[in-house]
Amino acid sequence: MDERVIEFIAALRSAGVRISIAESADALRAIQTVGVIDRERFKTALKATLVKEPADVPAFERCFPMYFGHEGPPMQAPQGLSPEQQQQLQRAIEQLRQQLQDLMRMLAQGQQPTREQMQRYAQRAGFSRNMRGGRQLQEWLTERMLREMGLTPEQLKEALEALMKQLKQQGMSAEGREEVRQTVQGNAESLREQVARFVGQSLIQQANESPRRQRIDDLMNRPLSSLSESEADELRNHVRRLVARLRSRAALRMRRGKHGHLDAKGTIRHNLRNMGVPMELKLKRRRLKPKITMIVDVSTSMRPVAEFMLRMMYEMQDQVSKARSFAFISDIHEVSMVFAENRPQEAVEIVLQTLPPGHYNTDLGNSLNTFCQSFADAVDHRTTLIIVGDGRNNFNDPRLDLMQALKARARRVLWFNPEPPYQWGTGDSDMLAYVPFCDAVHQVATLKQLADAIDHLFQHR
Amino acid sequence: MFSSIAEVTQALLKQQYIASDEIATVVFLAEHMGKPILAEGPAGVGKTELAKAWAGATGRELIRLQCYEGLDESKALYEWEYAKQMLYTQLLRDKLNQVMAEARSLAEAADALAKEENVFFSRRFLLPRPLLRAIMSERPVVLLIDEIDRADAEFEAFLLEILSDFQVSVPELGTIKATHQPMVVLTSNNTRELSEALKRRALYLFVDYPSFESELKIVRMRVPNLVPEVARQCVEIVQKLREMDLKKSPSVAETVDWAKALVAINAKHLDEKTLNDTLTVILKHESDVLRARRALMGGRRGMETGIR
Numbered sequence: 001m002d003e004r005v006i007e008f009i010a011a012l013r014s015a016g017v018r019i020s021i022a023e024s025a026d027a028l029r030a031i032q033t034v035g036v037i038d039r040e041r042f043k044t045a046l047k048a049t050l051v052k053e054p055a056d057v058p059a060f061e062r063c064f065p066m067y068f069g070h071e072g073p074p075m076q077a078p079q080g081l082s083p084e085q086q087q088q089l090q091r092a093i094e095q096l097r098q099q100l101q102d103l104m105r106m107l108a109q110g111q112q113p114t115r116e117q118m119q120r121y122a123q124r125a126g127f128s129r130n131m132r133g134g135r136q137l138q139e140w141l142t143e144r145m146l147r148e149m150g151l152t153p154e155q156l157k158e159a160l161e162a163l164m165k166q167l168k169q170q171g172m173s174a175e176g177r178e179e180v181r182q183t184v185q186g187n188a189e190s191l192r193e194q195v196a197r198f199v200g201q202s203l204i205q206q207a208n209e210s211p212r213r214q215r216i217d218d219l220m221n222r223p224l225s226s227l228s229e230s231e232a233d234e235l236r237n238h239v240r241r242l243v244a245r246l247r248s249r250a251a252l253r254m255r256r257g258k259h260g261h262l263d264a265k266g267t268i269r270h271n272l273r274n275m276g277v278p279m280e281l282k283l284k285r286r287r288l289k290p291k292i293t294m295i296v297d298v299s300t301s302m303r304p305v306a307e308f309m310l311r312m313m314y315e316m317q318d319q320v321s322k323a324r325s326f327a328f329i330s331d332i333h334e335v336s337m338v339f340a341e342n343r344p345q346e347a348v349e350i351v352l353q354t355l356p357p358g359h360y361n362t363d364l365g366n367s368l369n370t371f372c373q374s375f376a377d378a379v380d381h382r383t384t385l386i387i388v389g390d391g392r393n394n395f396n397d398p399r400l401d402l403m404q405a406l407k408a409r410a411r412r413v414l415w416f417n418p419e420p421p422y423q424w425g426t427g428d429s430d431m432l433a434y435v436p437f438c439d440a441v442h443q444v445a446t447l448k449q450l451a452d453a454i455d456h457l458f459q460h461r
Numbered sequence: 462m463f464s465s466i467a468e469v470t471q472a473l474l475k476q477q478y479i480a481s482d483e484i485a486t487v488v489f490l491a492e493h494m495g496k497p498i499l500a501e502g503p504a505g506v507g508k509t510e511l512a513k514a515w516a517g518a519t520g521r522e523l524i525r526l527q528c529y530e531g532l533d534e535s536k537a538l539y540e541w542e543y544a545k546q547m548l549y550t551q552l553l554r555d556k557l558n559q560v561m562a563e564a565r566s567l568a569e570a571a572d573a574l575a576k577e578e579n580v581f582f583s584r585r586f587l588l589p590r591p592l593l594r595a596i597m598s599e600r601p602v603v604l605l606i607d608e609i610d611r612a613d614a615e616f617e618a619f620l621l622e623i624l625s626d627f628q629v630s631v632p633e634l635g636t637i638k639a640t641h642q643p644m645v646v647l648t649s650n651n652t653r654e655l656s657e658a659l660k661r662r663a664l665y666l667f668v669d670y671p672s673f674e675s676e677l678k679i680v681r682m683r684v685p686n687l688v689p690e691v692a693r694q695c696v697e698i699v700q701k702l703r704e705m706d707l708k709k710s711p712s713v714a715e716t717v718d719w720a721k722a723l724v725a726i727n728a729k730h731l732d733e734k735t736l737n738d739t740l741t742v743i744l745k746h747e748s749d750v751l752r753a754r755r756a757l758m759g760g761r762r763g764m765e766t767g768i769r
Contacts, residue, residue, distance in 0.1 A: 018657065020661050022661055022662075023661055026494065026496070026664075029494055030490050030494060030664075033489070033490055033493040033494060034466070034486060034489070034490065040482060041466060041482065041486045044482065044483045044486040044487065045486060045490055047483075047665075048486070048487045048490060048664040048665055048666060049490075049664060049665075051665060052499070052657075052660035052661070052663075052665040053660070053665075054501070054651075054667055057667070273543075273544055274543055274544065274547045275547060275551075277547065279543045279547070280543065
């Protein structure tokens with residue numbers, strides 16, 4: 001049983017659930033405590049010890065029946081046939097075509113197919129070792145395999161008729177034939193179920209063989225613009241995790257901020273109750289109040305990565321109490337309120353919809369102009385200004401004077417650019433012109449680079 | 462110690478807590494594995510209640526630590542009672558003078574005083590806060606750490622140490638180890654992500670709003686005087702409200718309050734007027750009330766005309 005549980009844990013891991021070794025040990029202990037007799041309780045025990053996030057429950061629910069279902073409902077031999085009738089059945093089956101013979105041995109006589117048999121069928125159905133996929137692939141393969149085995153409704157009907165004809169020739173009574181028919185139909189249901197489980201399990205096991213960690217690392221280093229839908233989902237989760245880490249790091253900094261200077265007035269006042277003896281020291285707390293203002297380019301050239309950037313912006317705004325967010329293409333819009341009022345996915349969609357991409361209309365110069373005129377209060381000496389964009393300005397005036405003014409006002413100016421440095425300054429890129437006005441420029445094309453850039457944000461100030 | 466899961470369900474039921482099979486299984490596991498339970502879920506589904514019922518069912522004392530932003534060790538673990546120490550030094554001044562009388566130099570006096578030091582740093586002057594109380598308790602306890610998501614991440618990290626070893630070291634006194642390992646329930650309303658380390662150490666229990674049947678059972682048990690038909694309607698409406706997009710969905714506790722209110726005004730059936738008057742018991746936002754009124758009344762009128 002333990003082995004099965006460990007296989008199951010491996011499957012969960014490959015489905016994206018994070019499970020530590022301590023947790024798997026807990027799971028094994030929990031099973032010992034609860035026992036394996038009651039399936040629901042067994043399941044609860046596993047769930048309580050392994051799944052610690054509501055988001056992971058679906059994965060658990062999907063994998064559990066694959067591993068701890070019975071192998072599918074067992075098949076049964078026909079009941080109430082006399083030995084003579086059984087011989088008749090045997091002879092009738094022998095009269096059938098080879099392929100039907102195999103099928104009917106299973107269905108009419110209740111022989112469980114062995115694992116090897118199943119694998120043979122699966123191979124003939126086109127199942128290969130390097131197949132990876134989800135539900136759709138599973139359904140498709142199951143369908144193929146059923147066809148290969150002759151279990152689709154039409155095939156089964158045909159086969160059953162052939163058998164009935166043979167049975168009649170063998171001289172079996174009508175009741176006997178009816179009994180056989182019902183057994184065959186019942187067993188066919190079970191066998192279909194078994195096939196579906198077999199396919200599901202095989203697919204999950206194969207997925208296990210490609211280690212997940214590697215995939216995450218791989219994803220971390222893939223350009224944000226070339227991800228499939230499911231990979232993007234995975235990455236989004238990763239961004240959330242990243243920001244959670246950021247949160248604890250920020251908290252740590254807050255704590256360091258507590259060790260401040262002695263607050264003489266406060267100490268005396270507080271210790272009055274101790275008759276003026278300074279037993280408890282009061283320190284002046286140096287509160288860290290970082291302010292962040294982000295400006296994100298959501299133009300056509302940035303679209304593929306814009307969603308991630310906006311999402312990061314969203315999480316940042318959640319994190320830092322004084323954060324304001326802006327998005328621009330030809331002109332700038334404040335999006336702080338959208339982020340504050342909507343859930344992450346919706347907020348990002350709203351922003352992308354309100355700023356539809358046009359053709360060659362990116363204008364950072366104009367945007368900076370509006371920014372300085374309308375939202376000048378968003379930047380002061382405590383603000384870290386982050387500009388996310390590729391600096392491709394369609395040969396518009398880059399307005400370096402405004403950039404210089406912003407640099408003078410802000411505490412720090414950072415630039416996140418998805419393009420690699422060698423492309424800066426090529427074509428319509430004004431990146432190199434902007435660089436002198438930034439305290440730091442990070443290339444942010446992959447999640448890993450984004451993570452590093454965010455790390456820097458809180459490390460050096 | 463419970464010997465079976467059914468026994469857990471029974472014992473909790475005696476405390477007027479209707480536990481689903483899942484809850485009972487997790488409590489059973491926690492008892493046997495000595496692990497904390499981390500109960501997550503929306504507000505008001507009975508997470509705190511579970512801890513109370515558990516304590517009641519096992520005859521343990523319940524020690525509660527309510528978390529909030531800025532909660533730190535001195536509020537959660539222990540504190541030296543400065544004022545009392547001060548008072549004692551004042552009252553014992555004569556005695557102290559005696560102790561130091563024979564000293565000829567300042568150094569000797571300090572040494573003499575140092576010998577008496579542990580009088581002032583003894584358990585007498587230790588002000589145990591919930592966590593230390595749970596550990597020092599002579600009798601077994603259930604420790605409820607409520608709304609852990611409200612505390613800072615650093616406090617969470619500090620909790621980890623206690624939850625894994627159940628011991629605390631007070632520099633002046635040495636290490637204090639729990640005589641009975643407390644059973645721990647942590648609750649979270651999911652307002653922020655908890656650290657993975659904490660989740661790893663706990664058994665995870667997601668408590669959701671109860672189904673219609675179990676909520677009806679709860680209402681019947683807590684408010685036995687309510688007319689059964691009204692109780693059914695009451696729960697039906699609450700369940701419907703939860704499906705709506707409200708600022709704050711009504712909790713189980715509020716359903717029970719509502720039922721009690723209906724008993725208090727002696728409602729025999731739940732007509733439009735009663736509903737109108739008492740809706741504020743379950744909905745706490747003006748906009749929610751308006752919205753619910755429109756949805757419920759509109760729906761009801763439609764239904765009535767439909768019947769005609």
